[in-house]
Amino acid sequence: MISKQKKNETVEELVDKFKRAAGIHLIDFTGVTVADSMRIRREFLENDSVMRIAKNSLYKIAMKQAGVEHEIPDEVMTGQTAIIFAFEDPIMPARIIKEQIQKFKKPIYKASVIDNQFFGEKQLNQVAALQNKQELLGSIAGSLTAPISGIVGSINAVMRDLSSLIEEVAKKQAS
Numbered sequence: 001m002i003s004k005q006k007k008n009e010t011v012e013e014l015v016d017k018f019k020r021a022a023g024i025h026l027i028d029f030t031g032v033t034v035a036d037s038m039r040i041r042r043e044f045l046e047n048d049s050v051m052r053i054a055k056n057s058l059y060k061i062a063m064k065q066a067g068v069e070h071e072i073p074d075e076v077m078t079g080q081t082a083i084i085f086a087f088e089d090p091i092m093p094a095r096i097i098k099e100q101i102q103k104f105k106k107p108i109y110k111a112s113v114i115d116n117q118f119f120g121e122k123q124l125n126q127v128a129a130l131q132n133k134q135e136l137l138g139s140i141a142g143s144l145t146a147p148i149s150g151i152v153g154s155i156n157a158v159m160r161d162l163s164s165l166i167e168e169v170a171k172k173q174a175s
Helices: 004-020 034-046 056-066 092-104 121-129 133-174
Strands: 023-028 049-053 081-086 108-114 117-119
Touching: 004 049, 004 056, 004 081, 023 092, 034 049, 034 092, 049 092, 056 081, 081 092, 092 108, 092 121, 108 121, 117 121
Parallel strands: none
Antiparallel strands: 023 081, 023 108, 049 081, 108 117
């Protein structure tokens, strides 16, 4: 049995993680071996995310203290739950979870919360397909430069046509 002091320390740690996280992902790790769990944790760590396993009651207390309890329905907080806290890229853990499910059929995706938006168990593909911040910025930059390159192309075409016209006029006058 865990001491009250250890439970309080766990809750404090979870509150900090809930407050700092850009995204929260919940999985059911039933049937996941220790080796698989270590492999998955390592992959999350490489992508600036942390997988934390605790009792659902401790999660609920921490969520309430962090002010996120209204975002995750109680029915999601059942069974063996692990929470992945994403600190930089809130989308990457969903992609990792999807990849793990495709390869190994485990863990079971439960839900995600990204920017106060709840995504349920049937929405993993939707979450994994979202663009992260860098992808969005690249897309915006591409959209902004497209009109400029179009203008440059148009000016070059006009210049090319003008030089062709001058060349033709010069040939006619020379003959």
